[in-house]
Amino acid sequence: MHFIQRAAVVFLLLLTPQTMAWQAAPAPGGPIVVTLPGKPDSVRFVAIGDMGTGEAEQYQVAARMEEFRLKLPFPFVLTLGDNIYGGKSPADLRKKFEIPYKPLLDAGVLFYASLGNHDDTNERFYKFFNMNGKQFYAFSKGNVRFFALDTDYLDPKQLAWFEQELAATTQPWKICYFHHPLYSSAAYHGSSTELRKVLEPLFVKYGVQVVFSGHEHVYERVKPQKGVYYFIEGAAGELRAGNLRQKGLTDAGFDKDRSFLAVEIAGDDLYFQAVSRTGVTVDSGSFRRPGAPDPR
Template structure:
């Protein structure tokens, strides 16, 4: 599933299903609240997301330092980890070097990390040691949890997983959810403009469920860049696999913003909107967008 770079070339379609995408992608723009508005109205909940983090490299520490800097100004209780938590082969004996030490300042303040499994994580015992590791707070290979008026759904998006059981579980969970905000996260991209691009395996499995049950946000890694899409059938897709390393990224017809830049994504959830910011290692906000409640 390598990317067909800038996949819609002149003279024809570059991937099967682009006609379907063209009919269903709606580009929406919404005015962002002013800084004054945001000061008057604190968010109901705040969290951040990272992915492809577990290297123990200087780059990982730089991003972790920026996460701590953001916490000092905007405290948050939750970090969503969208997979590849331990490079290169998911060896749990590395967890101190690639997780506990880099994020110790946040862990010391009680910040909780909620992880899912990436393709590197399942190379050791199919990822089971990570599922059992208390610091990743995984209730299984796929699971859900609530925060305020949000329900999060963590997926195992590896191709080898039991997709029949997982999709049955996901539909049941989504159909029963009474949460105002539904956020799904998994390691692999669905819409992205980097090395892998549009995911022909995952898209037909997941996007119809997202549309049917009103999932507003999908968070992923796997692609080592940052990217925010326009809302696609009501769902915004955030790629944030830039927590320790980078690859080049382009743009696609779904792209609202993309950058090959180290950093993390920060989210402020209000009653009727969610503010998404991409924050670099120097604390610079290099993207800011809004997800409207639907």
Template sequence: MNCSEKKIITYFIVAFLGFCMVACIKPTKQENNILLPVKPVYDSVLKVHDDALNVILVSDWGRNGFYNQREVAEKMAEVASSAGTEFFISCGDNFQVNGVQSVNDPLWRINFEDIYVHPSLQKDWYPVLGNHDYHGNTQALIDYSHVSRRWKMPARFYTKTKKLTITTPILFIFLDTPPLINSYYEEPEEYPDVETQDSLKQMKWLKTVLNSSTEQWKIAIGHHPVYSASTKHGNTHELIAKFSPLFEKYKVDAYFSGHDHDFQHLKPKGSYTDYFVTGTGSAVRESSTDENSVFSMSAPGFTYLSVSGNELKINFIDKEGNIVYTYTKAK
């Protein structure tokens, strides 16, 4: 064997060994094989302060008990029983796939009353409307407030204020996002109620609410994400233009949404507001990340929000009761 042949053989051996070493290195990934920008942080057990306001948020849940809806509801009941909750928030798409037709629609029983049946789930529910709700009669979701003791939807957009103490009020702002998104006007037969809404009136109302707010904590809720890394829907550009400047100007602490069927925490560079997606109340989709992502995971579940005098804490909890992500925002 001459010198040239030895060099060629040596080259191939080195290249082969290098390939083997690279192949053996596995990046840290989520269960859904989505590479995260940071290692997930979470509490091993749910930690609740005695002086905190605790709320459970769930979204995209109305599937007749199927696609994990019943399992998520059962775990919500367990957490509400053990850790407590003041009330529940639904981030929309309350009735998949075509909304409800009236307050007497059987889906109220099949999708809601017979699913969230545990005594710990009988506290007040504060919902917003999603795009699937707009397939049906959206006024029926408001009118059901006069039928149900626990369903509390006074209008399409509204506020609720809770006080931890005299000096620590919390403002919850409930928004109607479908009429703020251009694409829904292109399908009037699919979303008949969208065209009847006054989106300018809602935005004027939101500016007035924020301008006059003096609460220590401001939390906004809408169905559509402002920011999202999901490959299904992703960022809602109309809401980035409409909401983000107001949220920054008036220091809205957090915005919660659904629509994309995964858990997400996003925070654009320099943003004061934290954006959370919790569209995991039943069927989920593959998750993804982008430059704004702090956390992303595809798993059925719900969000446990705890607000005290000087901190806001969220826990993403899956249908098995595992805390998959914890985030704390201090003031």
């Protein structure tokens, strides 16, 4: 083998995940213009799904998240499943999670994971995912109660737990997140009507206002269904370009590049901003909590 070839092989073998971060070129595009209001005492977070590829595009979206955080801090991230694709060795978890999100982790940003069909259920023991060994769990931030569900396995025990938690919740905002979307305009999977049969009645009965899902590798904001706002953000690593279809469900969608979704809840108002890998705001807006008193 020629010396240069041999040197190249040695160089590639030395490329541990720790040294791979530099490989991801910065995402093209200009700086992010933050549209969230940044009100005092608001609850701010980012939602990402289907991100754990370990590829350059995941790193570029992660860099955009950090850019966003430097402009408007957010203390936590919801993961919408498919956190780690393919192998799940310690090296894989470094490459597909710890390195791309290192600036966020170093800044103390917490990741609250939900599991997707490409995840290992034992990811619930991985401390960075803050699941405390549970496949489904709930936590509160300010005036919001978050419910992370495992839609790979919605058995009667999980449904009973979810119903008890909803019934006992005192926070005005109830937000659910999980992997499989109940409503979707994407061609690859489409809406999960089977999951909808068991979850939607609970959302309606107990007043869940917002649901975040992944699984479809696009961004979609679905028209409110039975008073519930649905977002899909499954393009923080993977992408199915051009996969959205006209089904009359979509309020806004983006299927041309990877993205992440930033959210701010201030009192009874929720503000959202979806940002592409190139820093472009592809959707933004706000809505008032259904059932909240009129501010006028």
